[in-house]
Amino acid sequence: MKNNKFQRIRLRVSAAGETIRFNAVCDKGYRSLKGIFVSLPQDKAIQGATLGFRLNNVEVLDDGHEVKNLTASNSVAPNSKFFVFPEKIDASSGSIEGRFTDGSKYPLLVDNGEDTGVYDPGKVDFKNLSGYNTNPYGVLFPYDVIINIWLSND
Amino acid sequence: MMIRSFRFQKVSLRISAAGQRVYFNAESHKDYSLLKGISLSVGYADALYGSTFGLRVDEKEILDESHEAHLLVYGDDVPPNKKLLLFDTPVPISSSKIEGIYTDSSIQGLLGNASYSPGGGVIPKSNVNIKKTYVSGKELVKFSNFTADLVQLQMGTGLIGVSGGFSPVRTVPVASLYYPYDVKVSLFLTR
Numbered sequence: 001m002k003n004n005k006f007q008r009i010r011l012r013v014s015a016a017g018e019t020i021r022f023n024a025v026c027d028k029g030y031r032s033l034k035g036i037f038v039s040l041p042q043d044k045a046i047q048g049a050t051l052g053f054r055l056n057n058v059e060v061l062d063d064g065h066e067v068k069n070l071t072a073s074n075s076v077a078p079n080s081k082f083f084v085f086p087e088k089i090d091a092s093s094g095s096i097e098g099r100f101t102d103g104s105k106y107p108l109l110v111d112n113g114e115d116t117g118v119y120d121p122g123k124v125d126f127k128n129l130s131g132y133n134t135n136p137y138g139v140l141f142p143y144d145v146i147i148n149i150w151l152s153n154d
Numbered sequence: 155m156m157i158r159s160f161r162f163q164k165v166s167l168r169i170s171a172a173g174q175r176v177y178f179n180a181e182s183h184k185d186y187s188l189l190k191g192i193s194l195s196v197g198y199a200d201a202l203y204g205s206t207f208g209l210r211v212d213e214k215e216i217l218d219e220s221h222e223a224h225l226l227v228y229g230d231d232v233p234p235n236k237k238l239l240l241f242d243t244p245v246p247i248s249s250s251k252i253e254g255i256y257t258d259s260s261i262q263g264l265l266g267n268a269s270y271s272p273g274g275g276v277i278p279k280s281n282v283n284i285k286k287t288y289v290s291g292k293e294l295v296k297f298s299n300f301t302a303d304l305v306q307l308q309m310g311t312g313l314i315g316v317s318g319g320f321s322p323v324r325t326v327p328v329a330s331l332y333y334p335y336d337v338k339v340s341l342f343l344t345r
Contacts, residue, residue: 037234043230046230059158060158062162064164064166065164068195068230071230072234073229075230076231082235083234083235085160086160086344087158
């Protein structure tokens with residue numbers, strides 16, 4: 001068996017502001033969770049998106065953790081792309097419970113011209129988001145998020 | 155209950171108007187004893203230049219109020235593990251009082267105002283009354299700002315600049331900003 005494995009969790013985000021809860025089990029045979037990398041198909045979807053997860057019921061990243069901190073562009077060398085956790089996290093057959101939230105309500109805040117910045121769901125018609133051309137931060141739906149988890153025996 | 159040896163504590167701020175200063179105070183998480191690093195995430199890159207961020211921990215200044223916000227942010231071209239400013243000496247904390255103040259960049263437009271800055275945009279700190287610089291986006295258009303960047307001027311407003319000199323005709327800030335936008339402060343804590 002290899003010493004490293006990159007396990008993937010794929011989520012489909014269908015609407016602006018959507019929150020997706022997911023569960024996964026770390027592959028057997030690997031002792032620790034070394035790092036994480038979140039891959040998004042649209043740069044515009046990065047701003048405001050959050051990802052939190054717990055491993056064996058212990059919080060690793062809180063729900064407000066920005067995906068921005070867990071991703072990198074193609075200009076980053078492959079060996080530096082993952083966020084490597086500052087401590088060794090025991091992962092043997094660990095269960096993961098996570099929550100991904102799309103950040104697109106953020107540009108809505110801006111575009112709907114609310115002076116106060118208070119997001120009023122009643123005023124936003126999510127169905128009309130396709131063709132949201134005036135918004136420079138517009139995100140197209142659906143899109144897939146791939147969460148890459150780096151498991152290791154180090 | 156078991157907890158990790160590290161934590162990213164977050165503070166979210168909403169900037170609703172040009173030149174706004176937003177103050178916050180928070181308590182550091184009780185289970186962590188060192189503040190090792192910080193980063194900012196700002197909704198608009200255009201909002202960064204001139205924006206400032208100050209930080210105090212237990213009344214001790216860590217970053218002064220004029221610390222530029224763009225020194226604390228990062229792009230997607232930065233490896234995830236390098237997206238924090240790590241302090242040379244971690245700051246000891248123990249349920250500490252953390253205070254911060256973020257000032258929106260639109261103050262930059264005011265600094266370039268002739269009446270405010272006869273020296274051409276560079277003004278001594280003592281001459282700036284920060285309290286006076288709070289203006290709403292609407293009020294800001296009353297100022298006619300000088301700008302040295304003709305390309306930016308032409309692109310931003312459609313005006314033709316006067317070649318070789320300053321053009322005093324400005325009715326909007328150089329960078330068009332959308333309000334509100336969010337600033338997220340991440341504090342890297344360890345035990």
